Amino acid sequence: MDGFEWNKFAAGGLLAAIAILVAIILTGEMFRVAPLEAQAYAIEGVEEEGGAAAGPAVAEGPSLAELLATASAEKGASVFKKCATCHTIEKGGAAKTGPNLWGVVGAKHAHVAGFGYSAALAGKSGEAWSWDALDAWLKSPKEAIPGNKMSFAGISKPEERAALLAYLNQNSDSPLPLPKVEPKAETAEAPAEGAAPAEAAPAEGAAPAEAAPAAQ
Numbered sequence: 001m002d003g004f005e006w007n008k009f010a011a012g013g014l015l016a017a018i019a020i021l022v023a024i025i026l027t028g029e030m031f032r033v034a035p036l037e038a039q040a041y042a043i044e045g046v047e048e049e050g051g052a053a054a055g056p057a058v059a060e061g062p063s064l065a066e067l068l069a070t071a072s073a074e075k076g077a078s079v080f081k082k083c084a085t086c087h088t089i090e091k092g093g094a095a096k097t098g099p100n101l102w103g104v105v106g107a108k109h110a111h112v113a114g115f116g117y118s119a120a121l122a123g124k125s126g127e128a129w130s131w132d133a134l135d136a137w138l139k140s141p142k143e144a145i146p147g148n149k150m151s152f153a154g155i156s157k158p159e160e161r162a163a164l165l166a167y168l169n170q171n172s173d174s175p176l177p178l179p180k181v182e183p184k185a186e187t188a189e190a191p192a193e194g195a196a197p198a199e200a201a202p203a204e205g206a207a208p209a210e211a212a213p214a215a216q
């Protein structure tokens, strides 16, 4: 075979390879399955990943009261830098994009008279900003009070929110007392366990006492 023949062979092989490639691409395209955009059929009680119904199996961290008990207002002051573009904190401070925040912990929602609050926030003016309400607000303003106009994504770390709350609470004429830390279930049960041997003790001691009169 001369060189020309070899070239024909090579060209034939190349063509075959290209044909196979094209076939693979085409069939791949044909059988490509578009990813589901939503659950194809709803199963009752089952929410999408990360939803509330994900189950109580997720270990709960310390409660807000526990976090507040050890929260550092000093750290909170540095977290407040995220807020300072829109809020002043000092007494009588001016409104920026958001209202002045002096004394907001424990105050009613929409607590600054004359500030142009959204209808969503103004609608809650009968309710006080409790620790829990503020914590939820700072975690995700959008979820806590839908329709409000504070363009802030939220602070995901519970410790950071607690520190910030401690700082906000300090900046007030009448800081709220910290919430009570509920005793954990284990510590509440502990005395009951300790009581068991104490009950058994008199019973054992009583046996010889009963026997004594019989011996006389």
Ligand code: HEC
Binding pocket: 079, 080, 082, 083, 084, 085, 086, 087, 097, 098, 099, 101, 104, 108, 109, 110, 111, 112, 116, 117, 118, 119, 120, 121, 122, 138, 147, 148, 149, 150, 151, 152, 155, 164
């Ligand atoms: C981009 C500007 C912006 C940032 C950043 C921001 N806020 Fe706000 N904030 C607002 C606005 C605007 C409102 C009023 C919302 C409404 O009326 O719906 C508001 C309202 C509030 C309120 C309710 C006040 C009241 O009188 O009821 C609190 C509390 C608050 N912000 C705390 C914070 C804290 C703490 C931070 C920092 C973690 C923060 N905000 C960051 C703009 C902002």
